[in-house]
Structure formats: structure tokens, C-alpha cells
Amino acid sequence: MIPSRETQEKIDAAVREYPHARSALLAVLHLIQSERGYIAPEDQAWAATRMGLPPAEVAGVVSFYTLFRTKPPGRHHLQVCRTLSCQIRGCRELLSYLEEKLGIKQGQVTTDGRFSLVTVECLGSCGTAPMMQVNDDYHENLTRERLDVLLDSMK
Amino acid sequence: MSANGYQPLLLKNAHRPDSATLAAYRESGGYRALERALKEMTPEQVVEEVKASGLRGRGGAGFPTGMKWSFMPKGSGEKYLVLNADESEPGTFKDRLLMEEDPHLVLEGFLIGCYAVGCRHGFIYMRGEFVRPTRILLKAVEEARAAGMVGKNILGTGFDCEITLYRGAGAYICGEETALLESLEGKRGMPRLKPPFPAQVGLYGKPTSVNNVETIANIPLIVEMGPSWYANLGRPKNTGPKLYCVSGHVRRPGVYEFPLGIPLKELLFEHAGGMLREDRPLKAVIPGGSSVPILPAAQCDVLMDFDSLAAAGTMLGSAGVIVMDDSVCIVEALLNLxxxxxxxxxxQCTPCREGTGWYVQILERLERGEGNSSDLDLLLDLSDRIQGNTICPLGDAVAMPVRSYVTAFRDEFQHHVTHKKCLAKPAPVPV
Known part of the structure; x- marks a missing residue:
């Protein structure tokens, strides 16, 4: 998919911001992903051409960083922190509750495309464990009750 | 030393609802230090003051900041200062707080740093997940630009400094400074061999200094109050205020600011409210983020500073204090890490790539009750083979904890072998 004119303008601006254009590669991939929701093989090919890089270089970068997705997520991408502080404050119980409530396992998307569920490593929010990030936003000090309210608000 | 009555310096504005605005920052005396540095001091004098303050890096290694800056070559060549805002050490959540609650403090420190090392284009490497802090910091940069403090001819002094925020994309390793630089160049975040050090060959092959957010937030304080005032805070060679991140089984988890050297037990039992559940006593504390050796409860009478914790066989690291009560199974905790x-x-390096996978396999086996006695020594042997044999400290950062957990809690590991189950008494978690 060729990025929209608006995204292409943002990409041009990102490239101009750095003394060396290559520095903008992560920004370019973020912009592509924010428009499409993920980065498909043809998007990688487009980025490689735009940046004047071999496709393998772009693929290497996409696969290195966990925020770059190569499959479409749900509209609400639930990222449950699984690292130690969250584990000892109940993230596993939280995850089981989410799996049960949504009827999917981690790594899956609900059939209506509303939710996707993954576990992630420490999000730097250990004092408010357990927590998760939904799309860009942090949701902290989670309990079953708070999850119920939160999920109901996400259409 | 008791820290009761201590008035926060780094978090002094954090309680204000408008703390992220330029107006609020100015009202509390903000940007006076930048003005003083630019108008009354040479860059060398700033470096000298930071050296004299005794400030040691708050990112984990505790290296003296003034000395790091003094390694940068003099002269007007292309040089870079990079702010490491890739906070991702498990147990650590202080830099995010600083950026969200007092972005101008971070920005002022960064601008003074750019002036001190002769950088005219500074980069702030933001953790990719930190969308909100990035938004807040970007707004602060634009506010500061409109007020003549970012861009050309800052405060009419002829000093030019552009600032670019760079968004990472999710990789713990990019908190390591050379991996961060690779990432900033648009590549996979693979650490570089040192030497050459970044002060000689850094970003785009140019001299570069990389500093942590909390470190940089100390700079305005040093410039404004003077290095001897600053050096009186804390303990000898461990000077200044420190942000301690307390998580796990305490009543009031959160970020606490006290001088370096506060007793760990005072931090936990007075400030963080003590243990979460009365019937669950303290079992162990990780004092400096997940990469440091663990302290069993009996060894927790320590002061929270670089040298005291080193003497106790662990590290202050990022001051990510993870508190565990006796419901925690140490084998399971180590498997998580x-x-x-x-x-x-x-x-990139075989010992780390393969060794970390081996740790997981062995610990999973022990967790399932399928381990044997030789597995304990195998874990220790693996640590010996990883530590010191990798390009970057990530290998050490797992090898040292593994060795300390297995050594300090050997009975518990052995119990998993002998009885095929856990010694800890799990508590129902109230979720």
C-alpha cells in the first residue's frame, strides 16, 4: 500500500530532520504503521525504495524492534506487562481474566477485530502494577473491575 | 542518616497540576541556570562544576558525569549530546515521571549539557512506548523555542542548539549507549565494541556523550546552587538527590526522592509504607533494577548509594527497588527475568544469545519439577561463561543476578529438585 499524501509529507519532514537520512528509517516505519496498523511486506518494499536501502536492511530493522507489527492488530491492542514487578502484583491473573473474557489467547485477535491481546516486557510502570498499554495509552493499577469498565468503553 | 524532613529538589514541581508548563517552571526559578551558564560561564567552567559536584550517572553505571563530558574533544567540530530516555530496566520508572511532570527541568539540563560539550544539535532518544512523555516533552521543546531557548542565538548569547526527539521502537538493548547510537542512525540496535568510546567515535562517527534523563535533571541544580552545595547532599563520593523507584510488595509503591545513601529499610518501611500484607514478611529486595544481584531480607540493612551497595555485593544500578514478600518463589522470579x-x-554474541536461552530452559525444568541437582551448578557455570565475554553488559546483567539468586537461595532451588515443588507459600493475588 502506498502511504497517503499526508503520511508521505510527514515522512519527507522526518527525513529532513536528520543530518543523515538513514536516521529517519524508524520514524518512517512508525508513520507507515500508524496509517495502516501494521507493516506489510509491500510497505517494507516501499520504505526501502523511499530510503534508498536494500529491502533486507529494512526487514532487519522491522524484525528487530517489538513495536513494529507485521500482522494487523485489533482496534484495541492490549499489551499486558509480564515482567517481574507486574508478575508479583498479579499480571498472570489479569491475563487469564482477559483471555477468558475475550475468548482469545495471547497473540490472537478477536473475530470481530475489536481486540488483540499480547504480553510485553517491562513498560516502566512498575509502581502501578499490574498494568497494560492499549494502543498508545497506559492503564495502571488494574483490577478485574477496572478492566470490565475499560473494555466496555472500547468499541 | 534519616531523610525525614527532606525537601525534594528534582520533584519539587511534580505535585503541581500545571507542572509541565513553562510558566510553572519559570515561577519555581526555572531556566535561571541556563541563563547563568550561557551568560556567565564558559563551557569548560560548566564541565568543571559538574566534575566538582561529584554527580555520578543515574542510568545504572554510576560513572562521573563531569569526567564523561571532559572526554569530549575541545574545539568547534561536530559533536553530539544524546539524552537517553529509553528507560526500560525492569523496576525503573523515574525518568518517565520526570519527563511527564517536569519536562522543562529535563530540557534545561539538556541545553546546559549541549552548551558544556559544544553540541549544536542534541538528540533525545525516547523509548518507543513512551507516547505520552514524548508528547509532553515535544510541547515543552516548542514552548522553549518560542521563548528563545531552543534554536538559533539562544537567549541572545550566540549559542545555537537544535533539539530533535527520536522515537525508538521497543528494544531494551537500546538503553545501552552504543546500541542506542546504532538505533539513532536508523539501524538494528546492536551494541558496538568499545574502544573506540562514543566520546571519540559516536553518533555519525562524531564525538558523542550519552546521558540519562535523571542525570541531566541534576545539572540545573548544580549550576544554580553551586557544586559544593550539591556535594554536601548525600554521602562522600555519592552526592546529590536520587530518585528511588519502589515496586512490588509494599503498601505505597512509587518514586521517592531522597539524598543518596538513605537506608534501604527506612525507604521501604517508613516512606513506602512497609509490607503490603501484614502476614507476609520481607523475603528479598532487588535494589537497583533487574540487572543487579539480589539481597535476601537478612542483608537489607544497607545504605542506598553506589559504594555502599557495591560493598554489599550488589549495585545501585537504576535504583529500581523491587520488594518481594515470602509468597514469591525465587526460582519463578528468576525464570521471569x-x-x-x-x-x-x-x-550478536554467542554466550548471551545462547546462554540466556539455556537459563530459560534450565529454570523451566526446575519449575516443572523435572530438574536435577547438577542443574544448579550448570546455572552457575553458565554465568561464568557469559560474564565478561560479551560486547555489551547485557550478558553480565543476567549472569550476575542468576549467580546471586542461586547462591543466596540455594536451598530453595534444591527444594525444587528434591521435592519437585516450591518452598514458597503462594498467596492469592487480589486482582
């Missing part, structure tokens, strides 16, 4: 390091290893 081993999975973290296996996931985050960049894969």
Missing part, C-alpha cells in the same frame, strides 16, 4: 533477558538479547 531470564525470559526477559532471552527476549531482549540482541543475538
Amino acid at each position: 531470564a525470559r526477559f533477558y532471552a527476549h531482549e538479547s540482541c543475538g
